[in-house]
Amino acid sequence: MKIAFDGKRFFNNSSGLGNYSRDLVRILATYFSENKYVLFNENQSVKGKDILNLPNVSFVETSKGNFSRQLKMGKDAQQINADIFHGLSGELPLKWTDKPIKKIVTIHDLIFLRFPQYYSFFDRKIHFWKFKKATEQADLIIAISEQTKRDIIQFLKVPEEKIRVVYQGCHxxxxxxxxxxxxxxxxxxxxxxxxxxxxxxxxxxxxxxxxxxxxxxxxxxxxxxxxxxxxxxxxxxxxxxxxxxxxxxxxxxxxxxxxxxxxxxxxxxxxxxxxxxxxxxxxxxxxxxxxxxxxxxxxxxxxxxxxxxxxxxxxxxxxxxxxxxxxxxxxxxxxxxxxxxxxxxxxFNDEEIAKNLHAVYQEVIIE
The missing domain is CATH 3.40.50.2000 (Glycogen Phosphorylase B;)
Incomplete structure (x- = not known):
């Protein structure tokens, strides 16, 4: 399989979503080395450099400019014949061609809906729209806990059968x-x-x-x-x-x-x-x-x-x-x-998480 990733968090975030993205790519590339893993972003950074040195991990530079991530990244992934596009932080590109590609999105939490007082009105609206759109586009959704799965069902009205719980580990x-x-x-x-x-x-x-x-x-x-x-x-x-x-x-x-x-x-x-x-x-x-x-x-x-x-x-x-x-x-x-x-x-060790992630990839390909 060839799996494409939205690399924004992988390259730009020092903790949280960045650690999740880097660990996910690292453990998949280690335990399922037969696959190819491609990270898309406007540029690279020192973050995750050791992971990019792995023989089955590569980087593709996407077009720079406003909304290129939303409008061009998905098409770029299709252009390289990726089998799967995985959005690692609750988002998927908005534009695609007719070329077949399976879409998976990871949702970490819906805290902005549970604790709206910590977010501006504008941020809440943007987050909700992005997450809702991503869950509608995705063939399967990864929730990082049973709690997040329940929240996705409750707040985003997603059918339970579309969600798979895959825990994350740690550095x-x-x-x-x-x-x-x-x-x-x-x-x-x-x-x-x-x-x-x-x-x-x-x-x-x-x-x-x-x-x-x-x-x-x-x-x-x-x-x-x-x-x-x-x-x-x-x-x-x-x-x-x-x-x-x-x-x-x-x-x-x-x-x-x-x-x-x-x-x-x-x-x-x-x-x-x-x-x-x-x-x-x-x-x-x-x-x-x-x-x-x-x-x-x-x-x-x-x-x-x-x-x-x-x-x-x-x-x-x-x-x-x-x-x-x-x-x-x-x-x-x-x-x-x-x-x-x-x-x-x-x-929550690396091998167990890698197996569970890969099982989701295989499931979506077989569908």
Whole structure:
């Protein structure tokens, strides 16, 4: 098979959709090397350069200019006789020729519909139109979780039989065993506490960092936070200063993937009380890193966390506090959950995901 991809996120996004796109192409090219994988974009970047060096992965430069991605990319894929076009971020080109080509789109979440207050009216309308159009054009739709599948059915009115759930994994850096020297070097570089709990993700209201900070107030448990700051950070910082928690809460930014993977391993507990996620990659990252997880009992997070993570009501910071203290003070319980969770998280390993993705490609070709 020859599979064409919209390469915009692959080349332009450093995290999130970019990581998904690069990992997807990398694992398919590794485990199903008999296929050809072609990335379309206006230009290349250093991101994913190692993947482009694989013998079965290539790049095609598309026309530059406004709307070329929407109006020309699909035709370009047909021109090279691609069997499948896969839109990796909820979009498909709008224009096609009569030449046969199967269309697949991945939808990660519909957060803009569940939490409209975080998006402008214009952005909500554009997102909805793009996603709705893509699901109508697609022969099959990939949802990254059962939660996203339910949302696609509910909000976009897509028949269930048109959707396949294929989980995503995480960067291979989280599956590497770093040396003790490297672990110590990162601990020294960032002046990390001897013991700490960790939170990773954009510092925005939906991720609910303020409730973690409220939960550790009155304890001596250090919290390390890694993520891009938004306006919501000001609300968190105000609480930190008011309650004199500056020495207890540490904020880090611009941490490399390898350093992030190391900090996960150094943490005693990973805490992720998000109100809603499409999947919750940080939970998977933590489980692969051998760090026990406390996360929300709603949305898709139990799908990602498995039965040996600890679940909380994200609206109740006292519940978060109780669960943090429970794990913080019980090393044997942390170790038990870590071992069981490491078994569970193997369902999100590269080979399993590659098999599931390839099965969707084969299904759509046979139709």
């Amino acid at each position: 291979h850096a989280f599956k590497v065993n770093q040396s003790a020297d490297f672990l110590n070097s990162i601990k020294e570089k960032y002046n990390l506490p001897k013991r700490f709990i960790l939170n990773v993700g954009t510092i925005e209201e939906r991720k609910n960092l303020l409730h973690i900070v409220k939960a550790i107030h009155g304890t001596e448990i250090p919290l390390v936070v890694i993520g891009k700051k938004t306006k919501y950070f000001n609300k968190v910082q105000k609480f930190v200063k008011k309650n004199k928690l500056e020495d207890q809460v540490q904020f880090l930014e611009n941490v490399s993937m390898e350093e992030l993977a190391t900090i996960y391993k150094l943490a005693d507990i990973f805490v992720y009380p998000s109100f809603f996620e499409g999947f919750g990659i940080p939970v998977i990252e933590s489980l692969f890193s051998g760090t026990p997880v406390i996360t929300s009992n709603i949305s898709c997070l139990p799908e990602a966390g498995g039965e040996n993570s600890v679940y909380i009501n994200p609206h109740n910071f006292e519940d978060i506090k109780a669960k943090i203290l429970f794990l913080w003070n019980n090393e044997s319980e942390r170790n038990r959950r870590t071992g069981k969770s490491l078994e569970f998280v193997q369902k």
